[in-house]
Each structure stands twice: as C-alpha cells, then as structure tokens.
Amino acid sequence: MEKYMIIHPEVKKALDAGKAVVALESTIISHGMPYPENVKTARTLEELVRSEGAVPATIGILNGKIKIGLNEEELEILGTKNEVIKVSRRDLPVVIAQKKHGATTVAATMFLANLAGIRIFATGGIGGVHRGAETSFDISADLTELGMTNVAVICAGAKAILDLPLTLERLETLGVPVLGYGTDEFPAFYSRKSGLKVDQRIDTPEQLARILKTKWDLGLNGGVLITNPIPEEAEIPAEEINDTIETALKEAETLGIKGKKITPFLLNRIKELTNGRSLTANIELVKNNAKLAAQIAVEYAKLT
Ligand code: PSU
Numbered sequence: 001m002e003k004y005m006i007i008h009p010e011v012k013k014a015l016d017a018g019k020a021v022v023a024l025e026s027t028i029i030s031h032g033m034p035y036p037e038n039v040k041t042a043r044t045l046e047e048l049v050r051s052e053g054a055v056p057a058t059i060g061i062l063n064g065k066i067k068i069g070l071n072e073e074e075l076e077i078l079g080t081k082n083e084v085i086k087v088s089r090r091d092l093p094v095v096i097a098q099k100k101h102g103a104t105t106v107a108a109t110m111f112l113a114n115l116a117g118i119r120i121f122a123t124g125g126i127g128g129v130h131r132g133a134e135t136s137f138d139i140s141a142d143l144t145e146l147g148m149t150n151v152a153v154i155c156a157g158a159k160a161i162l163d164l165p166l167t168l169e170r171l172e173t174l175g176v177p178v179l180g181y182g183t184d185e186f187p188a189f190y191s192r193k194s195g196l197k198v199d200q201r202i203d204t205p206e207q208l209a210r211i212l213k214t215k216w217d218l219g220l221n222g223g224v225l226i227t228n229p230i231p232e233e234a235e236i237p238a239e240e241i242n243d244t245i246e247t248a249l250k251e252a253e254t255l256g257i258k259g260k261k262i263t264p265f266l267l268n269r270i271k272e273l274t275n276g277r278s279l280t281a282n283i284e285l286v287k288n289n290a291k292l293a294a295q296i297a298v299e300y301a302k303l304t
C-alpha cells in the first residue's frame with residue numbers, strides 16, 4: 001500500500017494508538033467553494049476537529065499519491081489549481097496511475113478512509129438522486145459507496161438541489177441507517193427541515209458511536225448516515241432557497257451541464273444568486289459537522 005498511499009505521521013500515530021481520527025474530504029475544497037474561503041474553511045475544520053480531541057485527516061490525491069492528512073502546501077494546491085480533478089470511486093485508478101492531482105468526493109473519501117482504517121468522516125452534504133433522475137439516471141456514487149463501505153458520514157443531509165425523497169428511498173434499499181442528531185427530520189443542507197423523517201433520532205455522540213460499533217461488529221457492512229442540521233443562525237429556510245435552486249437547475253439544463261460538473265455548477269450559481277449567503281451557510285454547516293464527527297470519533301475510540 002505504501003506505493004500508493006502516504007499517511008501523515010500524526011494520523012498514523014493516532015491510528016496505531018487507537019485514538020480518534022476524523023476524515024475530511026477535498027472535493028468541497030477544490031470544487032465546492034471558491035478560493036480563498038475553501039482553504040480557510042479546510043484549515044478551520046482541522047482546528048475544530050483538534051479542539052474536540054480528535055486528529056483530522058483531510059484526504060486528497062497529489063501527483064498520484066493518496067494523502068491521508070494534508071500539509072499546508074498540499075491544501076493550498078487543492079484549493080487553487082485548476083487541473084485538480086473531481087475524483088469519485090471510478091476515477092481513483094485513473095488519477096492515481098496518471099500521477100495527477102485529485103480532490104475526493106464523499107464516495108472516494110469513504111473508500112480511502114476505510115483503506116487507511118478511519119471510520120468517521122465529516123462532510124457538508126452527500127450527493128444523492130438528482131431531480132429528474134428518472135430520465136437522466138443521475139444518482140451519485142456516494143449512495144452506492146454508503147451501501148458498501150464501513151465509514152460513518154456526518155453531514156447536513158443531502159444537498160437541497162437533489163430529490164430528497166428519492167435519495168432516502170435509495171438509502172433504504174442500500175441498507176444505510178439514516179440517523180438524525182437531535183432531530184426527527186431529515187435536514188436539507190441549507191435548511192434545517194425538509195418535511196421528511198429520518199429513521200431514528202439519536203441525541204448523543206456516545207449513542208451514535210454505539211450504533212456504529214454494533215453495526216460493524218455484526219458484519220453489517222456499509223456506511224451510516226448521521227445527519228446534523230445546519231445551526232439556526234446560518235440557516236436559509238427552504239421557502240427562501242427553493243426558488244434560487246429552481247433557477248440554477250433551469251440554467252444548468254439550458255446550458256446542457258451534466259455528469260460530474262452539475263453539482264459544482266449548481267453550488268456556484270446558488271452562491272452568486274444569494275450574494276454569498278449560501279456559501280456562508282455551507283461553511284457553517286460543515287464546521288458544525290466536523291465538530292460532531294470529532295465527538296463521535298472520541299466516543300467510538302473508547303469502544304474499540
Ligand atoms: N458537500 C458540499 N459541497 C460539495 C460536495 C458535498 O457541501 O462540493 C461534493 C461532495 O464531494 C459530494 C459531491 O460527494 O459533491 C457529489 O458529487 P456528485 O453529485 O457528482 O456525485
């Protein structure tokens with residue numbers, strides 16, 4: 001594995017000692033947010049994870065090397081360079097063999113976290129079933145990965161640009177528990193509410209850790225989706241953001257934007273249309289998730 005993967009010494013030490021580690025993704029840095037907010041947010045996430053007593057491991061690919069834990073310079077490259085490829089599961093061998101730079105999506109980050117022995121991963125919002133998927137077939141590889149890889153993903157729900165009811169249906173079929181941290185309702189990324197229910201509300205990091213341990217002890221392979229609503233102060237209520245999302249979706253259709261380009265396009269257009277408010281919301285919700293993920297990782301480390 002050393003041929004392909006470099007684990008940062010601090011992360012390696014924590015993993016060997018059975019200490020709490022939290023994986024963080026890099027697509028959000030390279031394709032989800034503009035510079036310099038992206039790099040600044042990535043650093044803040046790492047600090048937040050540390051302040052809760054866990055070790056952060058931001059995952060990305062540099063010159064074809066899988067990096068579990070990035071240094072300052074590497075974060076800066078992923079945050080600024082145009083040639084950084086958005087890497088989902090299927091892109092991994094191509095980008096690695098060709099020695100390119102890659103920012104990993106939820107699917108690819110889950111896969112690599114598992115390879116490194118990290119069980120807890122924080123992101124913003126997972127990919128899911130796109131609106132109109134009945135004709136476009138656009139369903140994020142994040143869902144299939146959640147169906148098979150033993151990593152818990154802490155997120156603010158699925159991005160509101162998606163078809164949330166269909167996303168929940170897929171997660172059910174794939175055997176992925178969808179848990180609400182302190183909420184009965186499935187959060188909708190920018191908004192705390194979606195009108196949809198989670199499987200189960202769970203109120204403490206300790207109970208969440210126990211569910212993870214139980215699932216994997218039983219050989220129930222696959223991920224767990226832990227949904228954490230955006231903090232109230234940063235929320236954009238669904239009634240306010242929905243028109244903007246509709247506008248952005250229509251533009252994407254007119255421009256013929258498809259495949260891996262659609263999510264970055266929509267996030268950027270929504271940011272422009274809300275004069276940056278959606279970016280602030282995005283930053284605050286990821287920070288909230290990184291904190292919770294660290295708390296869960298600390299509890300999980302106590303059980304293993
Ligand atoms: N959450 C964010 N911003 C993002 C993403 C998630 O707050 O940019 C990224 C994640 O990396 C996720 C990806 O895996 O969008 C989904 O892309 P797609 O729909 O093409 O699978």
Ligand code: MN
Pocket residue numbers: 138139140141259260
């Ligand atoms: Mn897609």
